[in-house]
Amino acid sequence: MQPRKILFAIAVLTSTGVFASDQSTKDFGTESAVAKAMAAQRSGDIASDKEQHLSGKARVGTYKRYVESFAQPIPQSFVDTSFSDKK
Template sequence: MRPSASWIALILSVLAIPAYAEEPPPPAQPQQEPPATRQWLELQRSGQAASQQRQTLSGEAMSKIHERYIKSFTHPIPASYEHAQGSNK
């Protein structure tokens, strides 16, 4: 027995209902920063409150930074990074 065209149309329309039943989520609203945060970000961007004195590190700190930088070249760069689960120390 062969199904009629009306039955096929009914089945296809029933199968299509879930696709139309789901409404798309509303568009995400950009989050507004609190006024104080906006003020701090503007102050940082503008440099208005920047120190007039050059900020430098001591010779010992610079030496340690340089040693660490040079030592970083002794390790090969991995092809990919796998994040290990951290512990609660």
């Protein structure tokens, strides 16, 4: 791309607010359904009073995966190459 086109594109994008850092977040207020649902979730008012248990088979499988996760050392870094063409 030519430098003039790049500068023009930057000028257009910044003037339209694409890169504007002063973008306000949507205020749902305290009476909206979203605000009420979030408040109920935070307070625990709609939480079940019954304990929820896993079946024996699911519990054993979950614990087995948990214990097996400690068999491998934690790597210093992680590089995901599964999307590359190199093998």
